[in-house]
Amino acid sequence: MRKDKTKKAGISPRRFVQLACAALFNGYTAGFVRGRIFGGKSKLLCVPVLNCYSCPGALGSCPIGSLQAVLSDRNHSFSFYVLGFLMLFGTLFGRLICGLMCPFGLIQDLLYKIPLPKPEIPKRLDRVMRYLKYLVLISLVIILPQVLTNDYGTGAPYFCKWICPAGTLEGGLPLLAANQPLRQAAGQLFVQKVLILAACVVSAVFIYRPFCRYICPLGAVYSLFNRFSLYQMSLDGSKCIGCGRCEKVCKMKVDIRENVSSGECIRCGECRNVCPTGAIKSGFVVSRPDISKDKRITK
């Protein structure tokens, strides 16, 4: 049996990368002290994760915020630039970004470690709710910023404004903590956003990554690329003994034996770690000879 290395070490390689990415994307530490955000040219570039550009430490731009910024601008009705970044990241990594790089995903991972009961979401409800993130993407990120405009033809980033708990946590709370004028300006909307953040935090203790599973528009985008990304999971049908450990250990409730490229798989690698025969592999593979339609594993 393959050893589960992640349980033996104090900190797993995956957790280390998650922490390193959070630090890398939010490396402007002076911003947290001064209550200001970074104003350098590196913000021309989008980061691959949901990381608010109004976080005091942010060195790059959030792709979802950027997409809304361009679409809500009266001079643009389409964003080649941000879509290009999303395609680039999605094609290289797919949802590995969610599992390995996203700071808000890391926070949810840590919250889920709190030893409290973890209720099962009924499968049918879970399946339906997963479509919510696509609805959020289409309505709040793409359509409303272009349609719901002011007298000057300018829209607003409605996902950021009404929903995004990452913006509240990474941007709102640190900025308001260190910036008195902003604190005075906070009103009803801020209270509403803090309540949404609180709901996300509390639910993440009981449900694994509820925001990633049901709400995140960036996860919705990357899920479309999981099938074509350079980074892939693979399953060797000749080695699989059908023990079902991979399905049981998957906190995202994905059965890799049914669909090795599932859009819901965040490529955390836990199924690979528990596979007793080493049938599951992952990496920047150039080919996937192991499983084909006629060789799918049955339960």
Place this chain on the structure above:
Amino acid sequence: MSRRLIITAALLAVSAVFIAVGAALGEADVVLMKAVNICLECIGIG
């Protein structure tokens, strides 16, 4: 070369073209302007 890899290569090429076209159309400046100023909507004030 598998069909999947061809699609992957095509997506990478298209994404590079999109980024270049978007930058030429001034979209990068819109992103930068938004990102270097505090986004009041994002933090729950605007």
